[in-house]
Amino acid sequence: MSQTTEISAHTLTGRDFLTLFDYTPDEIKQLLQSAKSFKENPETKKGVLADKSLGMIFENSSTRTRVSFEVGLTQMGGHALFLSPRDLQIGRGEPVRDTAQVLSRYLDAIMIRTNSHELVEEFAHYATVPVINALTDAYHPCQAVADLLTILEHKQTLAGLKLAYFGDGNNVAHSLLVAGAKMGMHVVLATPDEHKADQEIVARVREIAKQTGAIIEETNDPAAAAKEADVIYTDVWASMGFEAEQTTREQSLAKYQVNEALLTSAKEDYMFLHCLPAHRGEEVTSGVIDGKHSFVYDQAENRLHAQQAILAALIG
Numbered sequence: 001m002s003q004t005t006e007i008s009a010h011t012l013t014g015r016d017f018l019t020l021f022d023y024t025p026d027e028i029k030q031l032l033q034s035a036k037s038f039k040e041n042p043e044t045k046k047g048v049l050a051d052k053s054l055g056m057i058f059e060n061s062s063t064r065t066r067v068s069f070e071v072g073l074t075q076m077g078g079h080a081l082f083l084s085p086r087d088l089q090i091g092r093g094e095p096v097r098d099t100a101q102v103l104s105r106y107l108d109a110i111m112i113r114t115n116s117h118e119l120v121e122e123f124a125h126y127a128t129v130p131v132i133n134a135l136t137d138a139y140h141p142c143q144a145v146a147d148l149l150t151i152l153e154h155k156q157t158l159a160g161l162k163l164a165y166f167g168d169g170n171n172v173a174h175s176l177l178v179a180g181a182k183m184g185m186h187v188v189l190a191t192p193d194e195h196k197a198d199q200e201i202v203a204r205v206r207e208i209a210k211q212t213g214a215i216i217e218e219t220n221d222p223a224a225a226a227k228e229a230d231v232i233y234t235d236v237w238a239s240m241g242f243e244a245e246q247t248t249r250e251q252s253l254a255k256y257q258v259n260e261a262l263l264t265s266a267k268e269d270y271m272f273l274h275c276l277p278a279h280r281g282e283e284v285t286s287g288v289i290d291g292k293h294s295f296v297y298d299q300a301e302n303r304l305h306a307q308q309a310i311l312a313a314l315i316g
Contacts, residue, residue: 012313016124017132018117019139020178021204025212028148028182034309035149035302042075048312050077052108056134057083059114064276065134065142068303069111069311076308081107100126108315112136130314137171137239138198143275144175145306148183150299151231154271159184159213164229164266166190166222166256167283168249169197172235172275177201177216181208186215190225192252222256227265232293233273234258234283250282258284263293271295 012027020028038045054073058066070080090099100123103110109130112120117136124131133141152158163180165173169191177197180187189197196218209216219225226232234256237249263270272284272294280286289296 013316014130015314016130017141017310017314018120018124019133020141020144020175020182023182025182025184028145028179031145031306031309031313032149032152034312035145035305036152038308038312039149039302039305045076045308045312047077048316049073052076052078052311052315053106054078054080054311054315055083055103055107055110056080057085057088057110057112057114059085059112060135062113062134064300064303065113069134069307072304072308073311076312078108078311096122097126099123100131101128104128109311132310132314135171138174138201139178140171140175140275141178142303142307142310143172144179145310146299146302147176147233147273147275148179149302149306150273150295151271153298153302154295155230160186161230162186162188162228162267163231163233164188164190164225165233165235166225166258166262167234167253168195168237168239170235170239172239173197174201176233177205178208181205181212181214181216184212184214186217188217188219188225188229190219190222190256192220192256194252195249222262223265226262229266229270231271231273232258232263232266232288235275236277236279237283253283257282258288260285260287263288269293273299276300 056069073080104127107129110127111132111134112123113134115137117138120133120136133139155161163185165176169189173189174197177187206216237253238246270293272288274296278284278289
C-alpha cells in the first residue's frame with residue numbers, strides 16, 4: 001500500500017513509512033512532537049495501541065531496532081511478533097506478494113529490516129496494512145526521526161543547525177540528508193569520492209532544500225565539514241552487507257575518523273551522535289564517543305519514543 005501523495009499532517013493513519021521523502025516537514029514535526037510527548041508523559045501512551053499487532057521481519061541481526069519496537073508496542077498495549085526468514089515461507093521461496101497479503105490479514109502493521117530497499121517497496125506495494133522500513137541498504141528513516149528528536153531536545157531547534165556527517169555515505173547518511181533538508185538544516189557530508197552518498201538521492205534532497213532553506217553540501221575535507229558544526233555524526237565504515245570490504249574501507253576512510261583533533265573547530269557545545277553499534281578506534285575515538293559531548297545513549301533511547309510515535313500515527 002505504498003503511498004507517495006502528501007496528506008494532511010493530521011491524517012497519517014494507514015500510511016507506509018519507507019523513507020522521509022514521503023513525509024512533509026509538518027508531518028515530521030508532528031511525529032517529533034508526539035515522540036516528545038510520549039517520552040515526557042509516559043502515562044499517555046498506555047493503551048494507545050491496545051490489541052494492535054506488529055509483525056517484525058528481520059533478515060539482519062539487531063539490538064536497538066528489535067528491542068525498541070517490541071518494548072515500545074508492549075508499553076502501548078499491543079503485541080509484536082519477531083519473524084526471521086527461517087520462520088517464514090518467504091525464506092523458502094514464497095513470493096513476496098503472497099507473504100505480504102497473507103500477513104496483512106493477521107497484522108495491523110509490518111516492519112522489515114533487510115538489505116534490499118526494493119524488497120521493502122515490493123512488500124509495501126502488496127500489503128494492505130502499513131509497512132515500516134526498519135533499515136535497508138538505502139535508508140534508515142526510523143533512526144533519522146530519533147536523531148532529530150535527540151538534537152531537538154538538546155538544541156531546542158533544528159532549522160539552521162549545522163550537522164556534519166563523516167565517513168561512508170550509507171543508508172544512515174541518506175536518511176540524515178532527507179531529514180535535514182526537510183527540517184531546514186545545514187547538512188554536510190564529508191566522504192571520500194569512492195564512498196559518496198547516492199547522487200540521485202543527493203539531487204532529490206537539493207530540490208527539497210530549495211523549498212525549506214536547507215543547505216546541502218558534500219566535501220572531501222573533514223576539517224571544513226567540522227568547522228562551526230553544531231552536530232557531529234558518524235557511523236561504522238562497513239555497514240551490514242559490506243563486511244568483506246572492512247580492510248579496504250579502513251584505508252580509504254582513515255582520515256574521516258572523528259577524533260579530538262578534528263573537533264577543535266566545531267562549536268564549543270557540539271553534540272556527537274552515532275547510531276550504534278560503534279567501533280571505537282575506527283570511525284570514532286573513545287575520547288569522543290565516551291566524552292561529555294556524546295549523546296549516543298540518549299539517541300538510542302529515543303529510538304523507542306520515535307517508533308512509538310510512528311506506530312501511533314500509522315495504526316493508532
